[in-house]
Amino acid sequence: MMLSSQIPMDPEGPTERLCTWVESLKYRDIPAEVITRAKYLILDGLACGLIGAHLPSSEKAATAIMDLEAASGSASVFGWERKVGPLSAALLNGTFIQGFELDDWHRDAPIHSNSVLLPALLAAAEHYSRKARCNRDLSCSGKHLLLAYVTGCEVGPRVGLGLWGTHVLSKGWHSGAIFGPSAAAAAVAKLLGLSAAAIEDALGIACTQAGGLMSAQFESEVKRMQHAFASRNGLLAAVLAKGGYVGIKKVYEREYGGFLSMFSSGNGMVPQFKPEEVSKDLGVKWEIKNIIVKPYASMAGTHCTIDCMAALRTLYPGKTRDFSNFESIRIEMSEPAYHHGGWKAVRPLTSTGAQMSNAYVGAVYLVDEEVTPIQFRNDKLDRDEVWRLVDITTCEYNPEYSKSPQDKARTKVTITLKDGSPLSHEKGAPRGVRPPLSNREILEKWRAITKGIIDEERRNRIEQVVLSLEECNDIVAISQLMTGLTTNPLA
Structure with a gap:
């Protein structure tokens, strides 16, 4: 015994x-x-x-x-x-x-x-x-x-x-x-x-x-x-x-x-x-x-930032593409998100660090309009156009976002233009959380990210x-x- x-x-x-x-x-x-x-x-x-x-x-x-x-x-x-x-x-x-x-x-x-x-x-x-x-x-x-x-x-x-x-x-x-x-x-x-x-x-x-x-x-x-x-x-x-x-x-x-x-x-x-x-x-x-x-290839605490950037790009397509007219970018987040991904990113940065940084991931979305594995290749990590945006970005802890468990993913992004006018968007939770990805969307992700990684016959067999x-x-x-x-x- x-x-x-x-x-x-x-x-x-x-x-x-x-x-x-x-x-x-x-x-x-x-x-x-x-x-x-x-x-x-x-x-x-x-x-x-x-x-x-x-x-x-x-x-x-x-x-x-x-x-x-x-x-x-x-x-x-x-x-x-x-x-x-x-x-x-x-x-x-x-x-x-x-x-x-x-x-x-x-x-x-x-x-x-x-x-x-x-x-x-x-x-x-x-x-x-x-x-x-x-x-x-x-x-x-x-x-x-x-x-x-x-x-x-x-x-x-x-x-x-x-x-x-x-x-x-x-x-x-x-x-x-x-x-x-x-x-x-x-x-x-x-x-x-x-x-x-x-x-x-x-x-x-x-x-x-x-x-x-x-x-x-x-x-x-x-x-x-x-x-x-x-x-x-x-x-x-x-x-x-x-x-x-x-x-x-x-x-x-x-x-x-x-x-x-x-x-x-x-x-x-x-x-x-x-x-x-x-x-x-x-x-x-x-x-x-x-x-x-996850729908994006970055740390979960950056996803609300991506969604805010995407919303701003939809609302202000011209203004958010004219980076020369940006004065500053401000990202407000809850305490856990701030400690996890609100730190100041500096060159040189590894792909791991890049994926964990709200400032870097937000800048990448503005430049590329996507956050996939390609954005974090070694030859992509030192782009001046990305780093110019990172350098004018500040991440801040907003105490209001830590008062309720429902707000722990809440994020607000404000892009201030050189004339002082702000472009702001706030989200309570990112895509994937509210709403969660459906089973169909997970299947689509499986097929998309494994394409070219393994052959189609093997991919289909694993899926089955x-x-x-x-x-x-x-x-x-x-x-x-x-x-x-x-x-x-x-x-």
Whole structure:
């Protein structure tokens, strides 16, 4: 008997309530519209993985990590003709999905769910399938993948809400890298069929590995990998728990050294953390419905700026194209958006920094009238016409936008002309949030961004498998289709 099963849990605590729910959740318990949405979200995540597989930073990471690996592993690397160990596969594939700011995010508790969940789940499925051919060690059907994926989509944001969601970003933590290990551990534990006691161990092991500094958004490339750390660490946690390794008990509610207690330390909120959020409304309120799919290739906090610029271009087409007549550009935003993307961009700037800067992204839209991967190629990052606009742009925190949760995405852009006249537009939420992208729009995005990255036959096959996952008997088919060279979108 595993030691974990001999240790009693607190039946009234949020950690055990969460673990019990994860263990007991059945495919039939999930509403049909949630299952359908999950399939389209998965498709979007795979598209992002293919786009990110051969970016320059991705290739550096892949080369370094593959150098540590044996000649042949058990888990596929997206966009490469190579298999590595499952932990390394989760790390690389998560890095690729987060590689170009095109991936999903949660509206209230920012986490990029696909970059955390898909790499861990697919690596676990492929590894154990190869080892045991889907015997009692693992269930490999599409329904089991959907069940585990939805589980992770529910756990990650709830853990984040226990830390006041977006406020984690304001304090300088990379929010999804903090919430992510819990999501990956819960999802893989569900796929492995672990008991509630073992799930608690997995979460406890995952939480002690959480971390991520938001200063990674400036000069570094490691911002792309931080959700992937969460994916790898959550997978490792579930595998250890499967083997009977004992994790931290009651990890979310403990005062001394507990997950929520430590990551909320000094946040100035009252209460400091909210453990009840971890298990609140499970199976009643589906957090997957609050996962947002991005229409633009930039950090989510820049999207309202893009939409404001687009509206101004429509309202004042002539005036907004005469850059010589611009005196200044002012972008007002909420506290989380300001801390995340309101910093002053200066030359030289990496593609990561460019995608995180409201001033830069807004300038790019004014010049190009689009924000796609092409705008962030290395040869595009030093354009004088863009930087002249960046240099006259100021980003400001508007306290009014932080008073209500409904206003945390609110943004106002004001272009002041040299005669002193202002051109202003304000939006409460960007496209993709209100309204969210429809399933049809997600499918169109999948087809558009993968065009030229993989051949049409392969693209169609992935699309067919994912959108009929409930009929798939072996999800290893997805990993097999994701293996094989792809094109660098920035080449």
